[in-house]
Amino acid sequence: MKSYRQIFTHNPLIGHKYINNLKTIIVGEIEDQMLDYTLIADKFGYRNENLELDQGQSKIHVDNLFIGCSFTAGDGVSNKSRFSDILGNSYNAGISGTDIIQQYLISKDCSEFIEPKRVIFSPYIGCVVRNFMKKRQIDNLVSSHLWHKPYPEIKDGEMILHNIPVPKPHLEYTSNTEEINQTSFFKQLIRKLSNKGYSSDMNKNIEKAYSSPDQFKVTQSCFEKAKSLFPNSTCFIAPIPNWDFLKHANKDLKFLVQQFYLSICKTSRMKYIDILNCMLAGEYNQYFYIEGHLNASGHIKLADVFAKEFR
Amino acid sequence: MNILGISCFYHDSSAAIIVDGQIIAAVQEERFSRVKGDRSFPRFSIAYCLDQASLTIDRIDFVAFYEQPSKSFKRVYSNLHLNPNNILDVYNNILSWGLQRLQFDKYFKNVYPNYTGEFYFSRHHISHAASAFFPSGLKEASILTIDAVGEDTTATISLGSKNQIKLLKIMKYPDSIGLLYSCITTFLGFKANLGEYKVMGLAPYGDSKTYFDIFKQELCYLYEDGSLKLNMKYFDFTSTDIMFTNNLEKLFHIKPRINEYEPINKTHMDIAAGLQAFTDEVVFLMSLHAQKLTNIRNLCLSGGVALNCVSNGNLQRSKKFDKIWVQPASGDSGNALGAALYLYHQVLGNPKTEADNDITDLMQNCRLGPSYSDYEIRCFLDSIGACYEYYKDDTELTSMLVDELMDGHIFGLFRGRMEFGPRALGNRSIIGDPRSQETQTRMNLKIKFRESFRPFAPFVLREHVSEWFQDSDLDNKYMLFVYLLNESKRFNQPIDYSTTVNILQLLNQPRSEVPAVTHVDYSARLQTVSHSDNPFIYNLLSEFNLRTNIPFLVNTSFNVRGEPIVCTPLDAYNCMINTYMDGLCMGNYFLRRSDQTLPEMPPEAIRILRPKID
Numbered sequence: 026m027k028s029y030r031q032i033f034t035h036n037p038l039i040g041h042k043y044i045n046n047l048k049t050i051i052v053g054e055i056e057d058q059m060l061d062y063t064l065i066a067d068k069f070g071y072r073n074e075n076l077e078l079d080q081g082q083s084k085i086h087v088d089n090l091f092i093g094c095s096f097t098a099g100d101g102v103s104n105k106s107r108f109s110d111i112l113g114n115s116y117n118a119g120i121s122g123t124d125i126i127q128q129y130l131i132s133k134d135c136s137e138f139i140e141p142k143r144v145i146f147s148p149y150i151g152c153v154v155r156n157f158m159k160k161r162q163i164d165n166l167v168s169s170h171l172w173h174k175p176y177p178e179i180k181d182g183e184m185i186l187h188n189i190p191v192p193k194p195h196l197e198y199t200s201n202t203e204e205i206n207q208t209s210f211f212k213q214l215i216r217k218l219s220n221k222g223y224s225s226d227m228n229k230n231i232e233k234a235y236s237s238p239d240q241f242k243v244t245q246s247c248f249e250k251a252k253s254l255f256p257n258s259t260c261f262i263a264p265i266p267n268w269d270f271l272k273h274a275n276k277d278l279k280f281l282v283q284q285f286y287l288s289i290c291k292t293s294r295m296k297y298i299d300i301l302n303c304m305l306a307g308e309y310n311q312y313f314y315i316e317g318h319l320n321a322s323g324h325i326k327l328a329d330v331f332a333k334e335f336r
Numbered sequence: 337m338n339i340l341g342i343s344c345f346y347h348d349s350s351a352a353i354i355v356d357g358q359i360i361a362a363v364q365e366e367r368f369s370r371v372k373g374d375r376s377f378p379r380f381s382i383a384y385c386l387d388q389a390s391l392t393i394d395r396i397d398f399v400a401f402y403e404q405p406s407k408s409f410k411r412v413y414s415n416l417h418l419n420p421n422n423i424l425d426v427y428n429n430i431l432s433w434g435l436q437r438l439q440f441d442k443y444f445k446n447v448y449p450n451y452t453g454e455f456y457f458s459r460h461h462i463s464h465a466a467s468a469f470f471p472s473g474l475k476e477a478s479i480l481t482i483d484a485v486g487e488d489t490t491a492t493i494s495l496g497s498k499n500q501i502k503l504l505k506i507m508k509y510p511d512s513i514g515l516l517y518s519c520i521t522t523f524l525g526f527k528a529n530l531g532e533y534k535v536m537g538l539a540p541y542g543d544s545k546t547y548f549d550i551f552k553q554e555l556c557y558l559y560e561d562g563s564l565k566l567n568m569k570y571f572d573f574t575s576t577d578i579m580f581t582n583n584l585e586k587l588f589h590i591k592p593r594i595n596e597y598e599p600i601n602k603t604h605m606d607i608a609a610g611l612q613a614f615t616d617e618v619v620f621l622m623s624l625h626a627q628k629l630t631n632i633r634n635l636c637l638s639g640g641v642a643l644n645c646v647s648n649g650n651l652q653r654s655k656k657f658d659k660i661w662v663q664p665a666s667g668d669s670g671n672a673l674g675a676a677l678y679l680y681h682q683v684l685g686n687p688k689t690e691a692d693n694d695i696t697d698l699m700q701n702c703r704l705g706p707s708y709s710d711y712e713i714r715c716f717l718d719s720i721g722a723c724y725e726y727y728k729d730d731t732e733l734t735s736m737l738v739d740e741l742m743d744g745h746i747f748g749l750f751r752g753r754m755e756f757g758p759r760a761l762g763n764r765s766i767i768g769d770p771r772s773q774e775t776q777t778r779m780n781l782k783i784k785f786r787e788s789f790r791p792f793a794p795f796v797l798r799e800h801v802s803e804w805f806q807d808s809d810l811d812n813k814y815m816l817f818v819y820l821l822n823e824s825k826r827f828n829q830p831i832d833y834s835t836t837v838n839i840l841q842l843l844n845q846p847r848s849e850v851p852a853v854t855h856v857d858y859s860a861r862l863q864t865v866s867h868s869d870n871p872f873i874y875n876l877l878s879e880f881n882l883r884t885n886i887p888f889l890v891n892t893s894f895n896v897r898g899e900p901i902v903c904t905p906l907d908a909y910n911c912m913i914n915t916y917m918d919g920l921c922m923g924n925y926f927l928r929r930s931d932q933t934l935p936e937m938p939p940e941a942i943r944i945l946r947p948k949i950d
Contacts, residue, residue: 027380028383029368029380029383029384029706029903029904030706030708030712030904031708031712031715031716031719031904031905031906033719034715034718034719035715035718035719041719044711044712044715045711048387049383049387050383050384050386050387051383052379052380052383055446055447060448060449060450061379061383061393061448063392170720172719193718193719193721194719194720194721195720195721195933196720196721196933
């Protein structure tokens with residue numbers, strides 16, 4: 026995201042959040058047909074218009090609370106163009122760059138001030154990959170450096186979270202910022218020639234993550250804990266694929282991901298929304314092909330999917 | 337009515353926005369992109385302008401472009417000389433012209449498909465004239481615009497009255513005082529469009545008499561009205577790297593300086609001095625001619641040459657004019673604003689606002705760029721693990737800063753809205769104690785990493801200006817005029833420059849109680865500060881004056897050589913870390929460089945690794 030203003034700030038619980046009451050234009054990518062759009066954040070540090078409490082109420086009442094990463098938050102589109110806003114009566118608690126653990130912590134934060142009928146966890150499929158990282162690169166106000174984040178440890182079958190409160194990040198001068206998917210030209214060539222059925226390092230990482238018992242344990246634990254924070258709400262898991270996954274992941278990988286979440290939903294008594302197949306059924310012009318996030322059409326499509334599900 | 341003005345694809349891209357004639361925002365793209373003199377389409381500048389005006393692109397009624405590209409194209413390609421060295425440049429240029437400049441409206445609509453308004457294409461020098469006259473607050477004025485070249489014109493004289501500008505005279509390419517100045521700039525080893533003010537700063541070290549006649553009689557012919565005819569056997573304007581022929585070397589009997597690292601000698605100083613004196617004369621004659629044509633004693637100046645503060649100061653001292661107003665963003669960046677204002681007032685027939693007792697002009701002290709709240713600054717500082725102190729009270733902060741200054745510390749100031757134009761006026765400034773000779777040396781060599789001969793400019797309390805400077809305008813708040821120190825404030829007579837070649841010897845000789853801001857010829861480029869101009873700087877100066885009896889502070893732009901002035905908190909922080917600045921005041925936060933996590937490499941080494949920019 027490119028802006029002349031700072032977009033994120035440090036948060037000791039989650040790691041980072043949007044700056045409170047931010048309103049700024051994000052410069053789009055012409056090559057991707059992404060227009061400039063306005064990013065608005067509320068006083069809680071999420072991308073919403075400021076909602077006021079009804080008289081006598083201690084929490085904001087909404088139909089839907091969406092929790093996720095940049096796909097939920099709506100990177101690439103304005104607030105009003107997102108599926109949550111199209112659906113209406115929703116609170117969007119997506120934060121770009123977060124993983125499943127951070128999304129559980131977002132739930133914890135939101136439970137203090139939101140009372141939803143439904144809670145929908147809508148992470149990007151690749152969020153699971155980030156779970157065990159201790160630091161993550163955040164692009165922010167032209168700089169791009171590593172920010173600390175909470176990370177898990179599985180001990181005696183239970184998940185323990187470390188790095189909370191999350192330490193403040195530091196600009197690091199002596200080492201280059203790590204590129205998560207950095208791959209040499211030679212490696213890319215080998216991969217293409219070996220015809221593995223996926224073309225990016227990310228899909229390889231996804232396969233590794235979704236095959237990992239520790240990742241399953243962590244993800245399941247996070248969703249269960251998050252669900253417990255909203256005892257009066259119906260909870261859903263609706264993982265969102267990006268365009269690269271839709272195009273390049275083979276059938277086995279797609280099946281693996283679906284089964285991962287279906288298993289969690291079964292044990293946690295949550296409902297699964299099959300966004301993957303819905304997006305597969307549609308045309309690919311639902312994404313920014315270079316940047317990777319959903320475009321306005323993609324958000325309309327998702328809003329339609331959720332609307333049918335909640336009818 | 338909402339008008340977006342744009343200047344781009346040549347140098348100094350910028351955008352400006354006016355709403356019902358009021359200037360809301362104006363900014364140069366280089367401040368966001370961090371590319372000095374950025375010429376690209378100003379995406380971020382436009383985004384900022386829309387943000388500041390709380391508008392979206394579909395609510396803009398007009399987009400005003402600063403020139404007519406077809407006229408520029410005709411001039412550029414009629415002077416094109418293809419050779420193996422420039423084929424790639426020419427190819428890239430043709431692409432740029434074809435896809436962007438000549439089809440600007442289509443290009444704009446491709447980037448902003450939601451835009452439904454109209455396009456207006458101004459003229460280059462009309463945009464300059466409008467940027468000078470309409471914000472001046474003057475009811476009527478002679479308008480003089482002088483630059484290197486815009487379309488096919490190099491200078492114009494106009495009459496400004498009420499909401500109309502009437503073009504009276506033009507000077508055509510290649511006869512151009514701006515191009516002459518740029519050419520000699522490249523001969524002296526500096527870069528065109530970036531190094532002219534370095535030549536202006538070098539001039540006082542030389543003797544203008546040595547080469548003045550060569551400029552006036554050989555390099556060009558000067559007419560009585562200030563127009564001139566260049567002797568083209570000495571010039572080659574097909575490139576901005578080298579703008580002269582071998583004949584120039586034969587004329588001056590000296591090889592051109594290859595780059596900025598070659599030592600400067602007396603001949604270089606004398607050439608600079610001769611050039612400056614000649615430019616002073618040209619500007620003076622042109623201004624007088626403008627007055628003669630219009631019969632008006634107010635003068636508005638714009639165009640790149642209008643940034644020559646020495647010429648402006650001479651003009652003011654001549655007392656030929658009642659009021660001289662210079663557009664602070666006189667370069668092409670100001671044309672975005674000029675185009676928008678011209679469309680609003682002249683083309684669409686809207687009345688012009690004039691100055692009253694409280695407001696001297698409409699530029700809002702040039703504070704037209706983005707600002708960052710204390711909350712945003714703290715968010716930034718927390719996101720990089722900086723160590724800082726917060727001062728809730730401005731008085732306490734001011735007092736602490738004066739303590740720092742009196743300890744000889746130099747620090748950056750980052751407060752309020754960023755200035756529009758090349759001058760830093762206190763919101764994006766590096767400041768220091770002017771009483772110390774060491775301040776100039778340290779600032780040049782250890783902070784700005786620039787040539788040691790470069791002088792610094794002071795802020796001065798408005799009420800003390802006359803006490804220190806001769807014939808000075810009390811409202812010189814944009815640092816566009818050079819004045820001479822009063823004789824009573826000088827320490828001794830200047831040494832004979834014509835016999836001295838050691839620039840450091842000239843530099844280190846104390847010349848007044850404020851050596852850091854007094855140039856070798858006792859001149860200084862002032863910025864006068866009143867309480868209404870900038871309360872914080874005024875209070876800082878007042879406190880410093882109370883303790884030291886000196887109503888000055890050194891004020892230089894907050895950047896290092898080769899980089900644009902800082903815009904965001906990150907830029908300011910990086911500039912502090914990558915130089916030997918002692919600290920940084922951002923909003924009401926103060927940071928000491930020694931408290932931060934510093935890079936392993938010292939600043940000099942970091943600069944060696946960076947690509948050379950100028």
